[in-house]
Amino acid sequence: MKLLMIEDNESVSEMMQMFFLNEGWDATFRYDGKEGLETFLASPKEWDMITLDLNLPSLDGMMVAREIRKVSQTVPIIMLTARDSESDQVIGLEMGADDYVTKPFSPITLIARIKALYRRSEIIETSMAAKEDDLSFDIETDHFKMNTKTREAYLDDQRIDGLTPKEFDLLYTLAKKPRQVFSREQLLELVWDYQYFGDERTVDAHIKKLRQKIEKVGPQVIQTVWGVGYKFDDSGVA
Template sequence: MAKVIAVVDDEIKIRGTIKSYLKNEGFDIIEAEDGDSAVQIANQHAADLILLDVMMPNKDGLQALREIRTLSSKMPIIMLTAKSEEIDKLLGLEMGADDYITKPFSMRELTARIKTVLRRAAPEDIHAEQDVVLIRGDIEINESTYEVTVRNERINLTPTEYKILVTLAQKPGRVYSRLQLMEHAMGEAFSQYERSIDTHVSNLRKKIEKDHTHPEYIYTVYGIGYRFGDKQ
C-alpha cells in the first residue's frame, strides 16, 4: 500500500510541484494550506508523514507542530523552511520535528529525506515470540513494541529520538561522532545538517535524565560526539 504524504504549504504552486513529483515516486498525496489542517490530519491519522511549511498565515508551522506533538509523539514530520529561518529550524527540532529541509530544495533530496524518516518510523519485523527488552540502569527499551520506560514511567519519544536512544544504548561506552550517529540512527547522513543531532540529543536528555544538565546516560565527548554511559 502506498504511503500517504500530507503536503501543508500555503503556496499552491509549491504544493503542486511536490505533489506531482511524489506521486511519480509512488506516494499518495493529501494537500493542505494551513496549520489547522495539519493538526486535523495528524489527529485523524490520515497521513504517514507530514511536510509542514513554517511560514503560513493564521496558524504557522511551528504552532501546528506544537499542537501535533501534544496529540502524537510518533507522527513523522519534516519542516519546510526558508533559507533565512535558521531560528525556526532549531525551534522546530526542539519542538519535535524529525527533520527539516531548506527552500529551495531539489525534489530528489526531498524524496530521500521522506524515505529516510519513514524508514526510521516504521516498526521492524520482530520474529521472536517474546519481547526484546534492553535494560540500561533505570531505562527499559522494549524493542518489540517500541515502548520506553524511565524510572517505571513510560515516556513518549519521536521516531528520531527513539532511534538515537537505541543506537547509543545498544553499545554503552562506544563513542559516536555526530555523523556516525546520524548514519546509524537516521539511516542516512546529510553532513550539512550534522549539528541538528545536538538538538535531538538535547530533547532526548530532557526526557530520560533526572537532570538533563548533568546527564547520567548520554554523555558528550567534546570535539567528537556522544556515548552512552550505563549506570549499572
C-alpha cells in the first residue's frame, strides 16, 4: 500500500511511521494542507490511501478532502480530528471522507480502520478488472438497477451520479435485500467491516449524502425505520 498522511503533528507522524513500516506500507508524510494537496495532485493515481488531519495550516482538512474528491471519487480517505464534535465529523464525511478517527487515537485502531477500508477498495478494483466487460445488472427492479462492475446505479433509467465508493457499497447492501431493515451496527459491519471500532454517525452521514444524490434523479428509495435503522424500498415509486 502507498499511503499519504497529511498531519501537522510531527510526533503523531513519527509514531505512525513505525507502525506503517511494520505493516510494510510505503508512507509519505506532509505537514501542511496545501503541500499535502499538491503532493496528491502531482500523481493522483499513485495513492492507495490518504489519512487527513482536520486542523492543518494553510488549508484545512475539509478543503483538502473536497479538492481531492474533485479529482478522484475512489481514493479512500480517513479523516483525523482532535475535535469530538459530531458536526465536524459529519461535515468531514460530507466533504468526501470515507471514515474518521478522533484524536487521541490508538495506532492499532487507525491501522485496523485503514486495513478495513483498503480491503474494501481492493475487492472493488479486482471485481471491476475481472468483469469490466460485463454490462448486465446485479440488481434490477421496475424502477431501480445497479451494476457492480461499472459501479453505476439508475433510478427510472436516470443515473445516480457522483457516488463515492462507500455510498455505492451502502446503496448496494440495502438494495440487494429490498424492504429488509438494517441497523446501523449491521451496516457498519457489512459496508465498513467494523465490528468493534465503528461509530453510528458514519452511517448517518453517508445516508444523508446518498439521499441527496438519489433525490436529484427521482423519488427517495432509502427509508428510515425509526428506532431501528434503514431500508431500501422502491415499491412506492410512481
